[in-house]
Amino acid sequence: MVLKSKTAEANFDSLLRIFTVPEGPGSTLTKIEEEISQNLNQFLREHIVSEEKPLKAIEQDFLSSQIPELPEFVSDHTQHLLDKVVAQSVHTSAPSFIGHMTSALPYFLMPLSKIMIALNQNLVKIETSKAFTPLERQVVGMLHRLIYSGTDDFYSQWMHSANHSLGAFCSGGTIANITALWVARNNALKAQGTFQGVEKEGLFRAMKYYGYEGLAILVSERGHYSLKKAADLLGIGQEGLVAVPTDEHHKVKPEALKKTIQRLKQQRILPFAVVGVAGTTETGNIDPLAEIADICQQENCHFHVDAAWGGATLMSNQYRHLLHGIEKADSVTIDAHKQLYLPMGAGMVLFKSPTSTHAIEHHAQYILREGSKDLGSRTLEGSRSGMAMLVYACMHIISRAGYELLVNESIQKAAYFADLIQQQSDFELVSEPELCLLTYRYVPEQTRLALQQSSGDTLARLNQQLNELTKFIQKKQRESGKSFVSRTRLNPDRWQHLDTVVFRVVLANPLTTKDILHAVLEEQRHIATLAPLLLSQIQHTTESILSVGNSHEPSITP
Numbered sequence: 057m058v059l060k061s062k063t064a065e066a067n068f069d070s071l072l073r074i075f076t077v078p079e080g081p082g083s084t085l086t087k088i089e090e091e092i093s094q095n096l097n098q099f100l101r102e103h104i105v106s107e108e109k110p111l112k113a114i115e116q117d118f119l120s121s122q123i124p125e126l127p128e129f130v131s132d133h134t135q136h137l138l139d140k141v142v143a144q145s146v147h148t149s150a151p152s153f154i155g156h157m158t159s160a161l162p163y164f165l166m167p168l169s170k171i172m173i174a175l176n177q178n179l180v181k182i183e184t185s186k187a188f189t190p191l192e193r194q195v196v197g198m199l200h201r202l203i204y205s206g207t208d209d210f211y212s213q214w215m216h217s218a219n220h221s222l223g224a225f226c227s228g229g230t231i232a233n234i235t236a237l238w239v240a241r242n243n244a245l246k247a248q249g250t251f252q253g254v255e256k257e258g259l260f261r262a263m264k265y266y267g268y269e270g271l272a273i274l275v276s277e278r279g280h281y282s283l284k285k286a287a288d289l290l291g292i293g294q295e296g297l298v299a300v301p302t303d304e305h306h307k308v309k310p311e312a313l314k315k316t317i318q319r320l321k322q323q324r325i326l327p328f329a330v331v332g333v334a335g336t337t338e339t340g341n342i343d344p345l346a347e348i349a350d351i352c353q354q355e356n357c358h359f360h361v362d363a364a365w366g367g368a369t370l371m372s373n374q375y376r377h378l379l380h381g382i383e384k385a386d387s388v389t390i391d392a393h394k395q396l397y398l399p400m401g402a403g404m405v406l407f408k409s410p411t412s413t414h415a416i417e418h419h420a421q422y423i424l425r426e427g428s429k430d431l432g433s434r435t436l437e438g439s440r441s442g443m444a445m446l447v448y449a450c451m452h453i454i455s456r457a458g459y460e461l462l463v464n465e466s467i468q469k470a471a472y473f474a475d476l477i478q479q480q481s482d483f484e485l486v487s488e489p490e491l492c493l494l495t496y497r498y499v500p501e502q503t504r505l506a507l508q509q510s511s512g513d514t515l516a517r518l519n520q521q522l523n524e525l526t527k528f529i530q531k532k533q534r535e536s537g538k539s540f541v542s543r544t545r546l547n548p549d550r551w552q553h554l555d556t557v558v559f560r561v562v563l564a565n566p567l568t569t570k571d572i573l574h575a576v577l578e579e580q581r582h583i584a585t586l587a588p589l590l591l592s593q594i595q596h597t598t599e600s601i602l603s604v605g606n607s608h609e610p611s612i613t614p
């Protein structure tokens with residue numbers, strides 16, 4: 057047997073080759089490229105192993121902390137990547153993987169991203185990006201118009217203005233939210249009299265000057281955890297992110313919001329920003345944005361809308377009314393890498409006013425000169441890729457009308473699935489879909505009756521047993537690799553706010569069929585039978601509840 061050497065020799069000539077000469081026609085890399093461009097889905101299906109391998113076992117392939125001393129041949133290494141990484145990755149675009157917000161991608165993005173990477177533009181400044189800068193400004197302008205519906209004159213005045221920006225392109229919703237709240241904080245504590253502004257003097261001196269005891273950002277209790285990071289980073293402290301109670305539809309209660317603002321003000325804490333969520337991560341619900349906007353206007357605080365996931369709904373003329381009031385927001389976060397079907401790393405924050413970002417403007421002499429059109433002077437991130445080109449391409453190739461079809465299809469599919477769940481005697485819909493996200497759980501038929509007839513400790517016990525079953529089903533389903541739903545924990549009104557584990561489904565993949573939805577339920581029903589012990593505990597509690605219930609019956613019949 058001939059042992060094939062996996063290593064090459066580190067020499068300068070071969071190093072030069074990796075910068076200049078492409079891999080030969082028969083090489084592993086070339087074959088992969090062909091497979092990907094011919095049939096991406098087939099490539100993913102063939103190379104990702106569906107059966108789950110424990111993470112501990114996968115870790116064994118990634119143990120060495122030493123940077124290799126000997127170079128490997130590209131083809132050999134590519135094979136290694138296929139075996140150890142691709143095979144053990146997650147098939148996020150599989151139509152039966154309906155548990156996450158990470159979407160399937162249109163095939164044309166593969167070759168286009170190759171161009172993007174080959175050009176390797178850096179959007180931080182014009183010198184390294186040229187046409188990419190006006191392109192990015194246009195993309196930001198398009199999303200701005202989608203939200204705020206400005207006039208042609210507005211966009212021709214501001215979209216390309218060197219000293220203004222309509223928003224910032226960034227790597228994702230987290231950075232977008234941080235950027236929005238950074239602007240809000242700096243505006244709330246701006247220069248005045250002898251005070252030079254929080255950006256110069258810091259939070260401690262700002263508090264002393266303005267006479268506040270603290271700052272607060274208000275958001276519904278369903279707010280995304282990125283807001284906590286923002287509060288921490290901006291020096292407000294995680295406790296400064298104040299949760300406002302929600303109603304039974306997981307929407308913030310405007311009255312509670314008003315009360316919270318008053319309470320904070322009495323404590324000399326400045327509620328400088330309110331975040332409305334347009335599509336919560338766990339239930340997909342939308343806060344009453346117009347009402348929040350009015351409260352913010354009265355209280356003179358910054359109104360930010362976190363539409364990272366739900367913002368794409370604005371593409372649909374049929375459903376954009378669900379986000380009514382978003383046009384009153386001072387800033388809005390939208391992730392193109394969620395429902396706009398772009399690859400990871402495409403977030404945006406849009407500002408209603410073209411002067412908002414003045415609050416976070418930074419200049420440096422060697423780069424980012426004042427008056428230049430460099431984007432880096434008004435973004436949190438420095439070097440950034442030409443990702444906006446892919447958004448630009450999608451806007452043209454898919455178009456607003458195309459996006460509307462996709463969004464409508466997702467929303468209607470979720471409504472269909474919700475109906476389907478409600479027709480089953482042994483499934484419970486926990487949160488109804490407002491957009492394309494819903495939650496539910498498996499509950500044996502008799503047990504559903506028992507849930508309704510129990511309360512207090514008995515209800516809590518039964519609910520806890522159901523939680524175990526939901527976790528078991530979700531985990532087994534993921535491990536078997538055919539389909540995937542995620543799971544989260546809610547506190548439904550209906551079940552006395554008990555911690556309730558639920559399946560969470562996001563239906564944004566256009567390739568997910570009704571048959572797949574039926575099959576997901578069938579599989580879950582089947583997996584439940586693989587947990588006889590859990591089922592018999594549930595059965596036991598169920599019977600004890602129902603028999604107690606029945607024993608009362610004679611007393612109500614004469």
Ligand SMILES: *Cc1c(COP(=O)(O)O)cnc(C)c1O
Binds near residue numbers: 228282336362365403
């Ligand atoms: C996904 C999401 C975020 C965070 O976005 P990233 O792109 O993951 O940083 C923030 N808010 C909401 C509502 C989200 O759904």
